[in-house]
Amino acid sequence: MILLPCPHCGPRNASEFRYAGEASTRPDPNATTPEEWRAYLYIKNNPAGWTTEKWFHRTGCRRYFTAERHTVTNEVRETRLPAARLESNS
Numbered sequence: 001m002i003l004l005p006c007p008h009c010g011p012r013n014a015s016e017f018r019y020a021g022e023a024s025t026r027p028d029p030n031a032t033t034p035e036e037w038r039a040y041l042y043i044k045n046n047p048a049g050w051t052t053e054k055w056f057h058r059t060g061c062r063r064y065f066t067a068e069r070h071t072v073t074n075e076v077r078e079t080r081l082p083a084a085r086l087e088s089n090s
């Protein structure tokens, strides 16, 4: 069982959540080329290591949050509300 700590509800089984993708900064629609939009929408980093992701607590508070998770070990070192500023994925 993988425990994912929701910032609102506390640690819960990962089956309560829905993965919502890698966290990234949305580009400015007025200053972005079609190629940059395509990269934002479809091209993901998918690292074997630490990554910043968006998750949705579908059977709990029904809110989105951001998690830093190691994709190999599934260790979660931080979860935070989406309003918190994103740092790099290193």
Ligand SMILES: [Zn+2]
Binding pocket: 006, 007, 008, 009, 010, 057, 060, 061, 062, 063
């Ligand atoms: Zn929750």
